Amino acid sequence: MGEISVRAGGAAGDGIASVGETLAHSLSRMGLHVFGHNAYQSVIRGGHVWFQARASTAPTHSQGDACDILYALNKETADVHLPSLSRGGTVVFDPEKFDIPASQLPAGTKALPVKTLEIARKFTSQSILQNAGGLGATAFLAGIPLDVLQASLADSFGKKKGDVVDWNLGASADGYAFAQANSAANDHAVAKAGEPKLLMTGNAAIALGAAAAGCKFLAQYPMTPASSIMHWMAAHSRDIGVVVKQAEDELAAINMAIGASYGGVRSMTATSGGGFALMVEALGMAGMAEIPLVVVESQRSGPSTGLPTKTEQGDLNMMLGAGQGEFPRAILAPANAVEAYRAAIRAFQVAEEWQTPVLLASDLHLSENYMTVDRSEIDLNVEIPSLFSVQPNGHDYKRYQYTPSGVSPRSLPGQVGLQWIAGSDEHDEKGHLISDVKSGIPVWVAERTKMMQKRMGKLAGIGRSTEPPRLEGPADAPLTFVAWGSTVGAIRDAMVTLAAKNVATNLLQIRTVFPLHVDVLEAAIDRAKTTLLVEANYSGQLGRLIRAETGRHLTNRLLKYDGEPFYPYEVVGKALEVLGHGRN
Amino acid sequence: MGEISVRAGGAAGDGIASVGETLAHSLSRMGLHVFGHNAYQSVIRGGHVWFQARASTAPTHSQGDACDILYALNKETADVHLPSLSRGGTVVFDPEKFDIPASQLPAGTKALPVKTLEIARKFTSQSILQNAGGLGATAFLAGIPLDVLQASLADSFGKKKGDVVDWNLGASADGYAFAQANSAANDHAVAKAGEPKLLMTGNAAIALGAAAAGCKFLAQYPMTPASSIMHWMAAHSRDIGVVVKQAEDELAAINMAIGASYGGVRSMTATSGGGFALMVEALGMAGMAEIPLVVVESQRSGPSTGLPTKTEQGDLNMMLGAGQGEFPRAILAPANAVEAYRAAIRAFQVAEEWQTPVLLASDLHLSENYMTVDRSEIDLNVEIPSLFSVQPNGHDYKRYQYTPSGVSPRSLPGQVGLQWIAGSDEHDEKGHLISDVKSGIPVWVAERTKMMQKRMGKLAGIGRSTEPPRLEGPADAPLTFVAWGSTVGAIRDAMVTLAAKNVATNLLQIRTVFPLHVDVLEAAIDRAKTTLLVEANYSGQLGRLIRAETGRHLTNRLLKYDGEPFYPYEVVGKALEVLGHGRN
């Protein structure tokens, strides 16, 4: 198994994300599995940002722990990241900018000074070009062939042509050549391993999945880490025929999406916790009026504005409780890009089949990081039924007709003779108000109860339409991880490490956070020898939910709420501790 | 024990609430315990509304089940309510308006036709005066002395004097005399039982408690059933020196209240579920910036607009989950007017001591119904510490200083040398941002963790400052009711009925819904022989919370979500069923 991790760091505005993306793309084009971790701050220029591209012939589920090559654009990067440089690793830097004393180098690592500014000056006076030289040197150390690097680099400029592209290609070649002449490639340097893979962020996967599921309307208000769903959709809007509306706020965004769904198109909104808080009221309206709706909630570090560019899984309680009163909902929780693509499709299907809001829970770690996907894993051929299925039956049409499933025939405005009034008030089968002159009158009191039961009854069906928890790994392992969402990635990586240490573990992934598949879950927990709950929040919100629904109390916990993603070593350490192997 | 229930019904706009309030006030002035249930619809005129005043020499905790006297202003009232007329009861109506066929009268009841319109015409052509005659007749049947009735009636016009008042007094005397001449008083007719009691709605009790606790600022947006908190405060604003601001929406209301609290006054906002949904985001800001804040959430029947004038306890999940990320909060749940008064005071104390938002969970049944309170139960002498306790220590002042309790010294704008920036972003002890250029840097990642722990650590102290669950009734009873909020009332009444049947029960009242006092609760549940969870919602939200926190699953449940309050007979029936006594 060949595996390498390459990290580049600098100040915001230095172009670190481009360097990182180019490296990640080069590696995925070599047919490697790649995970690209983009770490940034809530500031546009300055501060400290970094990007880690981890590539392997085996699947990569997280950013990994250490790095084999560190490209440090400034001193702060060296200070912060040198401790993560693994034995045999190399730090690339420009001695014209700062120096790295030998004493700062971890044992068994070396420094490769590359005069990136000098290289750049050969082409232009724009200092940003320095990145190209550093990129070239870094790529050589990682084992990326020059032609692969240069193709990725050229493509990153899109359709742009001209000097800038040429300078970049030239400088990167110079950096590459310099490293080749002055250093050996890293011991872990990778080689081409197969056909190019797709590299996408969770948000791109969600947007793509939504479009594939028939989404025609996206209303959104910018908010990290959900914004890039809108950016992707807006960039493709005309090409794929999706109307993208940046609303004046999240209140408008969700209400527009609800209106569009009522009006006859599949629609979606996306936001993060603070924006979702503003959508809480309208979510209940979708539940009450039985309007299909998909809402992406990409969590970030709270409470309140919190750490806007850092990850967390702290909004589960809010998603569970969003909206006054009770109505059926589903909460899907994909762990990586492929799962996100499929969850988006399923979200639309569940929303439409059960005529109710569906939440797709993401988080910054999933939404904004890069993951490889095999082309064969993305099936764009989604069956999309017509929404115009109801046939006129004139005055007798009952939009909210009682049915065994709880789902009633839905007409769309413009259909002749099937008018109805969607409403947020309680209503009867025809949609007529119960809330005013009928409320409190015994026969209507009973009707209200029935209508509540009809709506809430859909939860059973939603359970059948959504994915139950999945057990991954040897069934009889001594330890069962329990987790949801992107946290699953570090666990999957940790399981490989643990297996290499002859410690078998398995993973119970909660793919649908609500409604929980209680029977499956109870059976799995009861079968587990020892459990370890892993969540990126303070109080163990999934653990609480599991206890509320099954009574099972998962007492071993690895909780983290510092904004950083889980590192596989943390999971490994905790697993060994729980198993009594002591920390390693 | 003397007990009587008097019900008046008619169309909205008929003045039913006035009739009912006058009856209720007359009864409470007689020193009786009174519960006044005001049932109305979401329509200003027309529809069907009624008011039941239940009075007793023993405490009344709910509207009771049946009525002994029914004053039917229209036919609909007779149709809807005659089935509730108890044996020996009388229905008062005006034969000029409609007739009640003998066949419609339940066994053992009688009709007393009173020509209320004719009486009214002696005084004026305004038909609304008819109520006075009917009121007089009803009062006589109930045993209310004429002078007590007339004093209440006159007082209900406030400082108004003149013809209208005189006409009302005259017509009520005529109705009274007519009933006296043509009927006997009801067998359950009550008599003066002691000193006048106070009669107040839950909302008045909350507003009074807030003012007593030192509230100086209320920002609110009208929403049933919370509006009358604002109405009471606005009516007394100048007298008691409280600024009342009707905001443009609930977003503004809570943010104004937060601003005012930061600015140096105790402040509050109040709303119902839909409005609370809009406050979710700012609630988290109060948690993050550690701003004391009291939020009253008076629940009504959901989801969404639902049944706006009907009751429910369906918002617990929302209150628990409100806000992205995690921050400490408390949720207090009083059951009646006295408890509401005290809970309001405690809410302010907890918010201030722990510098965090406190929710006061009410519902329509508590907020808008009338309950008697002994004057001695209302202690206005609340100790109110100065908010200006921090002394300048210049440049070293740390607004978010780490302390063992998690509470840090708080200065107010205007204090010299103690400037700080309140913020919704993560910050260090001084309030400086961690969210931008520091985020992700290892030392600050650790600082973030510490700051989260400081805030969340306050939950332990909040637990000590709030009321644990209370067991009421014989400790060894075979059945333990578990309930929160206004639902407790019908249970208390049911316990009396059950005791009379020699069925002992007790009640575990959850007075603080969050944080739960887990030790006390677990012990109480484990000690209980059988439990019965009673909640006004679909899914048993408290039961779910209890299971989440204690693992105890309360499987016997009486859940109701039709908008109507619990009736004691429903509780009695379910208790007997659970105990295997069969329904009675």
Next chain:
Amino acid sequence: MAGTSAPSVAPTVGTLLPLIGKSDTKPTWCPGCGDFGVVAAVEMALKRLKIPSHQVVLVSGIGCSSNLPHFLSSYGFHSIHGRSLPVAEGIRWANHTLTVIATGGDGDGFGIGAGHFIHTMRRNVDMTYVTMDNQIYGLTTGQASPTSMMGQKTKSTPAGVIENPIDPISLALAAGATYIARAFSGDVKQMADLVAGGIQHKGFAFIDAMSPCVTYNKINTFDWFRQRVYKLENSGHDPTDIVQAWQRSLEWGDKVPTGLFYKADKPTYEDLEEVLTAGPLANQPAGLKGRESLLDEFI
């Protein structure tokens, strides 16, 4: 609706389809409420324009006035307080062959909904918005509204309102609505004309319908208006002149102008949204079948 064979929601031309009429729900407004005039005017306008009832969507928020959609025979969406406009926009963009009319109260539209009001107007969405402005919160039993006049005593302002009322007309002018009118429930004919004009107008049409609340507003009564209203069309007002419109919008007191303040021709949002040039969104094909080339960007 993958493919093009899906049933269409485009107007069925040439067939005689039912026009709008009363629904089987009787209005629950107080007798004498101004809103009766508004529902009558909306019905008249739609009938006059011969728009079949299945082509009409009435969207409202929450309030006495917002019950309106229940009383007519079209499609409707009785949404939540303050959000009628974004819901209406969504409907309109899903299917811009529909006639979308938002209705609601002054609290709904200018209080909690103020932000959407401004933004929908600047977008020049091609729809009509009729506010039933009674200068009070009716359904919540009589608190001050954003259009309540200074000094008015209400449940929430027992000592009188102390903020300047919003003037919806000047706000609409500032925000860029392209058809701006004031009507009065005491003159249903004029109101119907203004609503019909608004529906025909290409762009955002706003009609502030003064619609007295006979129960809670004892100041701005039918009589109060009758003594003050005068018609702009009889007063030499030029509705294409924005400065004149602005000056007229300042008149409120002894004289209250009704009629069309302003009208302008500008491209609508739907004109400018390129995706909609291919027809109503609800009729366009959905999904990405056969669009494998979209994946190339991820290599």
Next chain:
Amino acid sequence: MAGTSAPSVAPTVGTLLPLIGKSDTKPTWCPGCGDFGVVAAVEMALKRLKIPSHQVVLVSGIGCSSNLPHFLSSYGFHSIHGRSLPVAEGIRWANHTLTVIATGGDGDGFGIGAGHFIHTMRRNVDMTYVTMDNQIYGLTTGQASPTSMMGQKTKSTPAGVIENPIDPISLALAAGATYIARAFSGDVKQMADLVAGGIQHKGFAFIDAMSPCVTYNKINTFDWFRQRVYKLENSGHDPTDIVQAWQRSLEWGDKVPTGLFYKADKPTYEDLEEVLTAGPLANQPAGLKGRESLLDEFI
């Protein structure tokens, strides 16, 4: 603060207290960002007026611009996106001896905050509001804002903006602000004068500070403004005439007026709120001790 012996938050007169200055937090804005000009102007204005730093509260929402309170030495509240104005109102009413200045971005104030913007102005709350209007969403890395011009290509509008921008000046006129100005970060002196004037003004003062985003808005740059700005005070403009102000507010394109558009004297909200006539709320006694007679109404 039961009783009157509580420490007072009223201004300490006669003592020489520190004026505002820079805080120990360095601005994190991009080099060249227009917001540097705004923070300088606010500091200059406050210094000139000699308001001690403990008497000042800077309130903001969320955005690049909303970080401003951290960079000065006064009290401050860096709140949530769009809510600076209600937070500021609450602070002001808690203690109306404080100088309350709200600051924030165009998205913060005119997008998500539009409703509060309108309502705070109609109330004529005695405070100052300075928007750092860069016609873009900076902190979220470059989406269209409510003041982005038609056609501008951004991350959220790759085919160009298709809605008319909000004009904050005309909106403020329509909503009843009593001091309305436009400033430009390229002229810190004028901006400081306008901010100082706004602080001194009794009533709601709004200063739309055009503050170019050098990273994401490549259209409305410093140069763009420099080529267009002219000063109202040099142009015979009469800021007491609302119709002139309205006409000037329509100018945006080849010419962009800066300076004071409008100023009027009207009672403030704090003047009219009777409870505040007894002094700052924070200094008034609290609680109901000895007020047993209040219970009589419940008999």
